[in-house]
Amino acid sequence: MTTDINLSINTLQKAYASGETSPEQLIKSLLVEAKSLTAVWIHLLTETEIAPYLANLKNMSPETHPLYGVPFAIKDNIDLAGIPTTAACAEFAYTPEKSAFVVEELIAAGAIPLGKTNLDQFATGLVGTRSPYGATPNSFNPKYISGGSSSGSAVATAKGIVSFALGTDTAGSGRVPACFNNLVGLKPSKGLLSTSGVVPACRSLDCVSIFALTADDANTVFQVAAKYDEDDRYARKNIAENIKPVVLNNKFTFAIPKAEQLAFFGCDSYERAFIQAVTALEKLGGTKVELDFTPLLDAAKLLYEGPWVAERYIATQDILEEQPEVMMDVTRTIISQGDKHSAVDTFYALYRLQSLKKLADKLIGQVDVLVTPTAGRHFTLDEIAQEPMLYNSQLGYYTNFMNLLDYTAIAVPTKFTSKGLPFGVTLFSDAFTDQKLLTYAKRIQDDAQLSLGATGWTLPKTTLSTESDAFIDVVVCG
Amino acid sequence: MTTDINLSINTLQKAYASGETSPEQLIKSLLVEAKSLTAVWIHLLTETEIAPYLANLKNMSPETHPLYGVPFAIKDNIDLAGIPTTAACAEFAYTPEKSAFVVEELIAAGAIPLGKTNLDQFATGLVGTRSPYGATPNSFNPKYISGGSSSGSAVATAKGIVSFALGTDTAGSGRVPACFNNLVGLKPSKGLLSTSGVVPACRSLDCVSIFALTADDANTVFQVAAKYDEDDRYARKNIAENIKPVVLNNKFTFAIPKAEQLAFFGCDSYERAFIQAVTALEKLGGTKVELDFTPLLDAAKLLYEGPWVAERYIATQDILEEQPEVMMDVTRTIISQGDKHSAVDTFYALYRLQSLKKLADKLIGQVDVLVTPTAGRHFTLDEIAQEPMLYNSQLGYYTNFMNLLDYTAIAVPTKFTSKGLPFGVTLFSDAFTDQKLLTYAKRIQDDAQLSLGATGWTLPKTTLSTESDAFIDVVVCG
Numbered sequence: 019m020t021t022d023i024n025l026s027i028n029t030l031q032k033a034y035a036s037g038e039t040s041p042e043q044l045i046k047s048l049l050v051e052a053k054s055l056t057a058v059w060i061h062l063l064t065e066t067e068i069a070p071y072l073a074n075l076k077n078m079s080p081e082t083h084p085l086y087g088v089p090f091a092i093k094d095n096i097d098l099a100g101i102p103t104t105a106a107c108a109e110f111a112y113t114p115e116k117s118a119f120v121v122e123e124l125i126a127a128g129a130i131p132l133g134k135t136n137l138d139q140f141a142t143g144l145v146g147t148r149s150p151y152g153a154t155p156n157s158f159n160p161k162y163i164s165g166g167s168s169s170g171s172a173v174a175t176a177k178g179i180v181s182f183a184l185g186t187d188t189a190g191s192g193r194v195p196a197c198f199n200n201l202v203g204l205k206p207s208k209g210l211l212s213t214s215g216v217v218p219a220c221r222s223l224d225c226v227s228i229f230a231l232t233a234d235d236a237n238t239v240f241q242v243a244a245k246y247d248e249d250d251r252y253a254r255k256n257i258a259e260n261i262k263p264v265v266l267n268n269k270f271t272f273a274i275p276k277a278e279q280l281a282f283f284g285c286d287s288y289e290r291a292f293i294q295a296v297t298a299l300e301k302l303g304g305t306k307v308e309l310d311f312t313p314l315l316d317a318a319k320l321l322y323e324g325p326w327v328a329e330r331y332i333a334t335q336d337i338l339e340e341q342p343e344v345m346m347d348v349t350r351t352i353i354s355q356g357d358k359h360s361a362v363d364t365f366y367a368l369y370r371l372q373s374l375k376k377l378a379d380k381l382i383g384q385v386d387v388l389v390t391p392t393a394g395r396h397f398t399l400d401e402i403a404q405e406p407m408l409y410n411s412q413l414g415y416y417t418n419f420m421n422l423l424d425y426t427a428i429a430v431p432t433k434f435t436s437k438g439l440p441f442g443v444t445l446f447s448d449a450f451t452d453q454k455l456l457t458y459a460k461r462i463q464d465d466a467q468l469s470l471g472a473t474g475w476t477l478p479k480t481t482l483s484t485e486s487d488a489f490i491d492v493v494v495c496g
Numbered sequence: 497m498t499t500d501i502n503l504s505i506n507t508l509q510k511a512y513a514s515g516e517t518s519p520e521q522l523i524k525s526l527l528v529e530a531k532s533l534t535a536v537w538i539h540l541l542t543e544t545e546i547a548p549y550l551a552n553l554k555n556m557s558p559e560t561h562p563l564y565g566v567p568f569a570i571k572d573n574i575d576l577a578g579i580p581t582t583a584a585c586a587e588f589a590y591t592p593e594k595s596a597f598v599v600e601e602l603i604a605a606g607a608i609p610l611g612k613t614n615l616d617q618f619a620t621g622l623v624g625t626r627s628p629y630g631a632t633p634n635s636f637n638p639k640y641i642s643g644g645s646s647s648g649s650a651v652a653t654a655k656g657i658v659s660f661a662l663g664t665d666t667a668g669s670g671r672v673p674a675c676f677n678n679l680v681g682l683k684p685s686k687g688l689l690s691t692s693g694v695v696p697a698c699r700s701l702d703c704v705s706i707f708a709l710t711a712d713d714a715n716t717v718f719q720v721a722a723k724y725d726e727d728d729r730y731a732r733k734n735i736a737e738n739i740k741p742v743v744l745n746n747k748f749t750f751a752i753p754k755a756e757q758l759a760f761f762g763c764d765s766y767e768r769a770f771i772q773a774v775t776a777l778e779k780l781g782g783t784k785v786e787l788d789f790t791p792l793l794d795a796a797k798l799l800y801e802g803p804w805v806a807e808r809y810i811a812t813q814d815i816l817e818e819q820p821e822v823m824m825d826v827t828r829t830i831i832s833q834g835d836k837h838s839a840v841d842t843f844y845a846l847y848r849l850q851s852l853k854k855l856a857d858k859l860i861g862q863v864d865v866l867v868t869p870t871a872g873r874h875f876t877l878d879e880i881a882q883e884p885m886l887y888n889s890q891l892g893y894y895t896n897f898m899n900l901l902d903y904t905a906i907a908v909p910t911k912f913t914s915k916g917l918p919f920g921v922t923l924f925s926d927a928f929t930d931q932k933l934l935t936y937a938k939r940i941q942d943d944a945q946l947s948l949g950a951t952g953w954t955l956p957k958t959t960l961s962t963e964s965d966a967f968i969d970v971v972v973c974g
Contacts, residue, residue: 221847222843222847222850251850251851251853252850325839325842328838332843335840356839357840359838360806360835360839361837361838361841361842362835362837363839365699365842368700369700372700373729375729376729
């Protein structure tokens with residue numbers, strides 16, 4: 019905890035309204051705290067660099083600008099005007115004149131950027147250790163990994179330096195670090211958050227993701243950020259029922275994988291935590307169904323073994339072909355495989371994916387929401403150093419299939435293990451179900467009453483929750 | 497003209513109802529006529545082979561079976577149970593136990609298969625000359641090409657041997673032969689007609705197409721054939737407003753390419769015919785807009801130059817790798833390029849396509865319907881023999897982009913040239929606008945009052961047309 023002020027958005031706005039603090043005061047103290055973090059920032063903004071954003075608040079009001087004075091962090095593969103974008107590769111860096119589309123939307127709503135955060139180089143990894151700017155330690159226990167690739171964004175949020183942060187999530191990079199740092203991690207429907215001004219990993223799969231302390235905060239940020247971008251070739255228009263929070267029936271059905279498809283890679287505490295999360299969901303009104311997740315797990319494998327690595331190759335082609343030595347060994351080893359596949363391989367993989375999607379959609383259609391552990395095991399930095407490839411791939415077991423199959427997902431904390439490390443589940447469903455998933459995530463969070471991130475702050479009560487409780491037996495949606 | 501009975505579906509049903517003919521009588525005489533055609537059939541069914549289908553009619557009635565006793569032909573890359581499927585390559589042939597999903601639907605509605613028709617080998621070509629079973633002559637003038645690849649299906653329909661025929665259309669194979677034989681050619685929205693039991697050309701792009709004498713007939717067949725197939729990985733569910741005929745406003749807007757983007761490859765008669773077709777559309781209530789078709793034309797080029805030929809390679813891989821000599825030279829030359837592209841090329845092409853789609857969708861959104869010539873020029877068999885590649889690619893100028901961009905299209909005849917050869921336009925719009933396009937096609941056909949195919953039969957008046965005329969100023973849709 020870095021300040022007495024709970025940075026969850028509603029609470030922070032009350033603190034501004036009451037005069038308890040001001041954006042200027044708050045940001046100043048946050049910057050001081052920010053400097054104490056290890057390997058979180060690639061570029062922490064100076065007071066001078068932040069000044070224009072604070073000055074802009076004079077033309078805004080908290081009533082009309084939902085993110086008025088709200089500090090946030092930006093993964094360093096997303097552009098902030100005037101600050102280098104490195105993607106964790108100094109030799110790749112460029113300084114954009116314009117911020118990424120989503121960053122512009124957030125700033126226009128009053129949000130204040132604090133810095134650009136560390137990541138697994140070129141967003142290739144789920145560990146948070148593959149960066150020349152250092153391995154990012156976990157916010158609860160520095161012997162453990164933060165998870166990646168959006169490592170710095172997750173830890174900055176968990177440590178209470180920002181109210182929320184932007185990550186990217188191609189294969190799990192927004193969910194795994196949310197799990198390991200006790201955060202909500204929204205991997206929105208593909209195409210709802212613009213990727214203009216984002217360094218691609220796999221351009222056809224990339225999503226900008228949101229780390230937040232609460233599901234309500236994730237929703238507030240989502241509503242600001244999810245604007246249609248004419249210039250993003252992969253942008254999709256949102257559907258009416260997915261724009262504002264939805265009210266759902268108290269009773270719902272959820273699917274988990276068959277017992278033999280649950281993998282914890284030897285981690286008993288995560289296994290117990292998942293069983294408890296399932297019990298908690300049942301107490302919340304959920305009816306559990308065990309389904310055969312084979313099509314999802316097969317799609318996950320397809321991402322690792324298939325031709326999509328060619329997209330990473332395309333994204334880094336200049337560096338790879340001209341100065342491969344500047345790339346981290348592990349990153350180069352992975353990405354340089356990208357020119358080994360043929361068009362024939364690619365179409366075979368696309369056909370296979372289409373078949374799996376057909377089967378997976380049948381699962382999705384059977385229940386209101388699907389639930390898995392977000393990760394099967396939490397690793398230490400030492401473990402990852404010893405087995406950098408195998409353990410990384412284990413971290414993607416529940417996450418890799420999501421964008422390939424065009425699903426929406428949210429990671430939500432449910433429990434601390436006996437070692438005091440966080441565990442959480444991922445809820446997922448079809449594209450354009452962001453609001454439905456945010457509602458379920460909110461219920462889980464309201465029920466679990468865990469403190470926020472690694473801050474010790476308590477979960478604020480929100481009006482929204484009280485209001486919707488009155489409705490949920492009446493209005494059925496989704 | 498092969499019989500006194502106009503085979504357009506409504507007329508034929510009246511002939512059955514009045515006792516003027518019976519399915520048995522009619523089929524028998526059609527089979528005799530069918531034998532006189534040159535290079536149309538790869539397998540014409542015997543009376544014995546047809547007998548079971550006729551026998552099944554005893555359990556059906558014209559009231560409940562919309563295709564009761566309606567004769568149809570099947571392109572020989574689509575399975576008919578018990579009859580070899582060759583794709584115009586004898587060495588590739590196999591005899592399926594089960595008919596293709598769409599064929600089953602048609603037969604279940606009372607349709608009677610007459611035979612399997614000739615095609616450009618492996619559906620690779622737009623000419624109708626690339627077949628070891630012979631070049632299919634045009635139904636109006638045997639010196640001219642029939643167009644392809646669905647050459648036999650088009651000519652069988654135009655010659656009045658069948659009421660309708662199935663083709664396939666990956667890059668124009670259902671539209672170009674419709675144009676050259678004075679037929680309606682519907683290239684439905686991707687995924688509405690199952691491709692189960694169809695030899696793939698480009699699996700991710702293939703459509704089963706419909707050749708018919710009238711837009712009403714195309715609609716009747718479409719409604720029977722467009723059933724969702726659980727087992728087709730590329731199947732999509734139709735939307736409610738695209739299932740039954742729609743009523744449209746009398747006034748509409750249509751887009752044609754800018755003058756400099758219209759290509760007739762030296763064919764003045766087609767150029768004049770297109771100008772007349774545009775004038776006719778304006779008289780029908782259409783407001784013309786000239787738009788920049790660059791994104792569409794660029795997408796068309798992408799199909800020819802891009803990695804999608806790898807899909808044709810996959811479809812014929814066993815033959816290509818084990819006995820390449822059995823393939824026609826021209827086909828082998830094209831398809832063997834399919835293993836030259838890389839995964840990197842493929843993703844670059846997919847990104848480019850996504851950008852073009854974004855631009856093209858803006859054009860589509862500006863008007864009710866887009867209109868081009870179906871083909872820019874009609875070639876003789878001799879001309880194609882001299883320039884088999886260049887002229888084939890010219891035939892795809894207005895057709896190649898359609899499936900890549902996920903659009904729906906219908907070719908409709910508008911005019912005969914001074915040489916007595918048919919010309920027609922293609923109407924196209926977004927996916928799931930089949931009914932809208934069928935309605936416009938019907939209006940054009942009602943207005944043009946051309947005889948049907950090469951039969952000399954007149955266009956029947958349909959109740960539907962009269963009914964909807966009463967509505968069109970009132971109900972606005974689409």
